[in-house]
Structures are given as structure tokens and as C-alpha cells.
Amino acid sequence: MKNLILFGPPGAGKGTQANLLAKHYQLIHISTGDIFREEIKNQTPLGLKIKSIIDDGELVPDAILIEIIKNVFEKHRNSNGILMDGFPRTVAQAEALDELLISEHSEITRVLSLKVDEEELLDRLLKRSQEFNRSDDGADIIRHRLEVYAKQTFPLEDYYIKKQKYVSLMGIGSVEEIFSSLCAIIDNLKT
Ligand code: AMP
Numbered sequence: 001m002k003n004l005i006l007f008g009p010p011g012a013g014k015g016t017q018a019n020l021l022a023k024h025y026q027l028i029h030i031s032t033g034d035i036f037r038e039e040i041k042n043q044t045p046l047g048l049k050i051k052s053i054i055d056d057g058e059l060v061p062d063a064i065l066i067e068i069i070k071n072v073f074e075k076h077r078n079s080n081g082i083l084m085d086g087f088p089r090t091v092a093q094a095e096a097l098d099e100l101l102i103s104e105h106s107e108i109t110r111v112l113s114l115k116v117d118e119e120e121l122l123d124r125l126l127k128r129s130q131e132f133n134r135s136d137d138g139a140d141i142i143r144h145r146l147e148v149y150a151k152q153t154f155p156l157e158d159y160y161i162k163k164q165k166y167v168s169l170m171g172i173g174s175v176e177e178i179f180s181s182l183c184a185i186i187d188n189l190k191t
Contacts, residue, residue, distance in 0.1 A: 001106060002027065002081035002189065005088070007156065008114035009149045010142070011121040011128070012171045013178060017114070018085035020179050025186065027083040028076045034086075035068060036060065054136050057144040059089055059152060066096045073100060081109070089153045094160075110189060111160040112182055114171030121146060 002025065006014045015031060022029035036054060039047035050060050065087060076082065088094040101107050116124075122142065129137030136145065160166040169181050 001079075002083075002109045002186070003101065003106060004081065004083045004109055004186070005111040005160075006083065006085045006114070007111050007160075008171060009116065009121055009153075010145045011125040012114040012116045013175070014085045014114060016175055017179060017182060018083055020175075021182060021186070022083045024183065025080065025083075027081045028072075028079045029083050029085065030069070030072055030087060031085045032060075032065060032068065032087040032089075055141070057136055057141040057148060059148060062090055062092045062096070065089075065093050066100075069093075069097065070100060073104065077104075088156065091155060091159055094156055108160075108163075108165050110185070111156075111166045112185060113157065113166060113168040114178070115168050116171040118146065120172070 004021070004027065006018050006021070008014050015033070018029050018031060021027065036047075036050055040051050040054070041047070046064070050064070053060055069087060073082070084097075088097050098108070125137060125142045125145075126139060129139075129142065157166060167185055169178075169185070171178060173181075
């Protein structure tokens with residue numbers, strides 16, 4: 001069973017690569033951002049609660065994330081493995097995920113980190129904002145999301161480096177090139 005985390009700042013290409021990888025390795029793809037956008041679209045009680053948080057580029061509270069992940073894991077007990085994209089985003093989430101996996105007699109296989117410099121990220125996110133009209137993709141909010149990433153999510157690099165789970169690669173190049181670099185790493189994993 002492979003439990004992979006695709007890690008990186010907003011705009012690094014996690015979503016695109018996660019879709020391709022999940023299909024290729026038949027993994028359950030968990031995108032917490034997609035889950036939240038769906039809740040907002042359907043105007044569920046959770047969706048109504050989190051809309052303004054997401055629109056402001058802030059993080060949804062850890063307790064909500066942990067509950068969602070628990071439910072998704074329960075639903076997919078017998079899968080080939082899980083590919084997480086956009087989760088965890090805080091140390092508290094990472095710790096809760098570790099505990100959850102331990103209780104399932106499992107663990108994180110690897111954290112695959114896509115590295116893209118900040119100027120390129122801003123450029124990509126502004127383009128995405130024009131193309132898809134995401135409500136959290138305005139210029140100021142984009143800058144804020146990158147700050148939130150630097151402050152709350154980036155420290156996770158160290159968390160996973162210490163656990164010897166971390167591997168990084170440049171997220172620059174064509175979608176196909178990055179996909180094949182990721183596949184080369186995953187194909188070499190022992191677990
Ligand atoms: P994403 O599509 O992954 O960039 O997520 C969009 C937004 O959903 C983020 O800016 C956060 O507001 C929220 N979100 C997604 N995943 C998480 C998470 N793991 N922890 C907290 N908030 C999250």
C-alpha cells in the first residue's frame with residue numbers, strides 16, 4: 001500500500017499531477033481543496049461555514065480537516081493506497097494523520113515536494129485566476145495564500161525530512177516531464 005503526499009505551495013501543480021498519478025497507480029486521490037469547493041458549490045452546512053475562510057485565503061480549522069480525512073480513510077480501507085494533495089497543511093494535521101495511519105497499521109510512504117520559485121507561482125496563479133475564475137485567486141488573496149503557506153505549511157518540510165519521508169523535485173517543465181520524474185521516484189520506492 002502506497003500512501004503518498006504531494007506537497008508544495010499553491011500553484012506548484014499538485015492538482016494536475018495528483019490526478020495523473022492517482023490514475024496511473026490506481027490510488028485514492030484526496031484533494032481537500034476539491035472537497036471544500038464541492039461543499040461550497042452544494043451549499044452544505046460545512047460549505048457555508050468555510051466559504052469566507054477560503055475566499056480570504058486562510059486555512060480551514062484543523063479539527064474540520066481531521067474529521068474529513070478520518071471519514072475518507074474509513075470509506076477506502078481496501079484501496080491500493082492514498083494520494084493526498086493539499087493535505088496536510090499544518091503540523092497539527094500531519095501529527096493527526098500519522099496517528100490515524102498508525103491506528104490502521106500503516107504509514108506515510110513518501111512526501112513528494114514540488115519546488116517552484118515564488119515569481120513563477122504568482123505568475124501561474126494570476127493566469128489560473130483569469131482562466132478559472134476561482135474566488136480565492138484574486139491578486140491580493142493569492143499573495144496572502146502564499147504567505148499562509150510560508151508560515152503554516154512550509155514548516156512541514158522539516159517535519160517530514162526528520163522522518164526521512166521527504167523527497168523534492170523541481171516543479172518546472174512540461175506536465176509530462178514532471179509526471180515522469182514523479183513516476184521515476186515512485187517506481188523506486190521499496191514499500
Ligand atoms: P487548494 O485547492 O488545495 O489550494 O485549497 C483551497 C483552499 O481550501 C485553501 O486555500 C484553504 O483555505 C482550504 N484548504 C484546503 N486544504 C486545506 C487543509 N489541509 N487545511 C486547511 N485548509 C485547507
